[in-house]
Amino acid sequence: MRQLFEETFVNDKPIKAVFSAKRRKSLEYNKVTIRPVMAGGEIRYQAEYTYDKKVTHNNIAQADIVEFCMELMNDFKQVNIFTNAEDIQILASKVDKPHISRKKASLSCQNFVHNRTKQYVIPDGVPCDFLIRLGVMDKAGKVIPKHYSKFRQINRYLEIVEDVFPYLPNKGNKPLKIIDFGCGKAYLTFAIYHYLKVLKGRNVEIIGLDLKKDVIEFCNKVAEDLGYNELKFLMGDIADYTSDNADMVVTLHACDTATDYALMNAVAWGTQVILSVPCCQHELFNQIKNDVHQPMLKHGILKDRLTEYLTDGLRGLKLESKGYSVAMIEFTSLEHTARNIMIKAVKRRSADSELCKKAQKQYEELRDFYQVRPTIDKL
Template structure:
């Protein structure tokens, strides 16, 4: 290849290097070949979980990505032609160079759902590796009956969240925190949807108080090579997020842990909070009203009223802190009775009066922990 072509190639290669620096954790591989006459010399540059490995001319070299990539590109002058594909989870960039031309082409089309899978937001076919590692599919690639419910919950949760995610600035990583992540299957699906389907850069951080589920999540992350995900063993109450929090998600955080998640979202200025509450225990021991004692005569009504009031209090608290809030059933109550999704988006208006929460506390003799957690 002549000097001019090599120079142009190096310029375009420096663009690839910047893309790598920005999307390091989403990197998949560099592959291609150098041609000399009719002979082709394939190469690949991958991350093996610990180091980058360049394989070229039957030799493997380990080291830093930028140095290996440089050494590959700087050998181009020895060949007639070079074809290289840089792939990360948000798309591919193809580079072709010979004496006549140096060209690039990118392919970051939003993934299409294949025929027969239209009812899915996440195509089980496209997400086969993810579903296999999560143990959601059997050998024939079909969702296991035992896991359909969890998959549907995650899909519907994400489906309702996506319109909000689309409004976030597209020029920076979306920072998502999954509070009380458990084994993090919701986070793994969201990560797949954001990166592999929406082609958006994101970082997802899961937090859970149980060490075993955090370790299990890390193992799955490593197996999937989802290096843009991290997990912390911590109480949400005490957890200090290492980065900005754009989005807080929480699926079935036990009892008041849901309030811890809401407080973490508000205190850390999350733009979006998507919270599906779990069991409710907090209001039941004290709830009552002297003027309307009949509301609480029946044990089931008392329990249901107390659960409902807890969630109304949560919604009103979010509104009082400047969020615009909707509450919807994200799956059928036949799937799970814990099917409420509170979706809150930071609105432009400033905080509003705390009249609603004050009234709830006074009228029904409850003393919500959430009030004490937000500062």
């Protein structure tokens, strides 16, 4: 059940969730309805308690919502969750033996989704220093038309960072450590700095790592010009970068197995949040073997796509087996780039060894079914 709540509340954002059928008569309220609300640019949840003759409300931070739902399961036997994708019903006469059923979505919530996507984290028309410096905006803050898709991509990325923000550590003034592996020209590294440091006022230490010397020199110069003092760029290979740690690891289009090295570092450090958009997943292309699928795999293009999904599917399972809650989400729409699947992984608050074992078993079955040995396996 925890996993289902994590998946639904962290990834899908329910339109509403209704807890009903109370376990004991003495419980004062009859049902609890949870809805997402936007407050101060952040998603929170409002819990509405329905009593016989009154209704009360309570706000819950995104970071606490899964625990809150788990607690409510001690009070109620039934939960109905409505998302844009599906309706989910949980019937649990016994807390540890839930029956879960799913059907087509009966509700849709255009307004909530609409408002979120329209109100960009960094709006068009308001001057933003790093976007001006990188040539995405003019000095008046207007986005330059040919860079509009980059502007949208940056905002989409920040929406995702906004979603995972509550999962990042927040202990005193301790800086949040973030590493962007394969940062390239670092639009997103600058964007993350801007979001966390400038908009959220958090102490940060952000590193962008890339193989290319000229790119690193360029990025360090831009950071210096902007006074982004806690943002540094280093030249190096992800595979050799083992000497640090991070609260969040990001990779955007780190080619082929470079993504695996980044994931491996993140897991080894116990990184809270991983956002990774892989690309060029070629490694398994010449390894995949499966008699049943062979007639399909003889078509290069199908084999190529399957390789891509298999690589990322295995990466997702491996992360689950290491205690992460994983979602594959669309990063940008396919019209902008085919490389648009993001692995979004958030470390579970408490390791559930059964879930980890199950994911590891599924990982091994899938790997063996296609007779592959991916880099993530060796690492």
